[in-house]
Amino acid sequence: RRRASLCFRALCCKGPPPPRPEYDLVCIGLTGSGKTSLLSQLCSESPENIVSTTGFSIKAVPFQNAILNVKELGGADNIRKYWSRYYQGSQGVIFVLDSASSEDDLETARNELHSALQHPQLCTLPFLILANHQDKPAARSVQEELALMFLTADSGIICPWLVPIPVCQGK
Numbered sequence: 001r002r003r004a005s006l007c008f009r010a011l012c013c014k015g016p017p018p019p020r021p022e023y024d025l026v027c028i029g030l031t032g033s034g035k036t037s038l039l040s041q042l043c044s045e046s047p048e049n050i051v052s053t054t055g056f057s058i059k060a061v062p063f064q065n066a067i068l069n070v071k072e073l074g075g076a077d078n079i080r081k082y083w084s085r086y087y088q089g090s091q092g093v094i095f096v097l098d099s100a101s102s103e104d105d106l107e108t109a110r111n112e113l114h115s116a117l118q119h120p121q122l123c124t125l126p127f128l129i130l131a132n133h134q135d136k137p138a139a140r141s142v143q144e145e146l147a148l149m150f151l152t153a154d155s156g157i158i159c160p161w162l163v164p165i166p167v168c169q170g171k
Contacts, residue, residue: 029096
């Protein structure tokens, strides 16, 4: 009887669980790189009817020990010039790279990535670079991406956080 009383007291008197810490991230990359698909997958949303983001969207991505509030910024040419207006308050950056992109798009992505790496509001933050579309036949390897994005010891910018992912098979 005493044991049951202790168990009941332990269960009912605990109170609500402590709040999970929240972190504000910005997610950038060119149009079609897979930013929206990635965030939809992380939020367990249906991959059906995914439309490229025009402007920006915000998603709360819940994890067991934290919540990531991710500002996804559209990657179209006419929107990229406004990216820096959304950087303030960010605590980390996710850059999504299309591993199967054209040479022209790769050059544009490299320029945008380096611009973000050098931006005063982002240069001290952690960067995660996701090499998306690894499931496509034309996808470059992680080693190729590192070299082509000038993220090697020779360039002075070393980024060990280039992660290969096949988000939403073909999206």
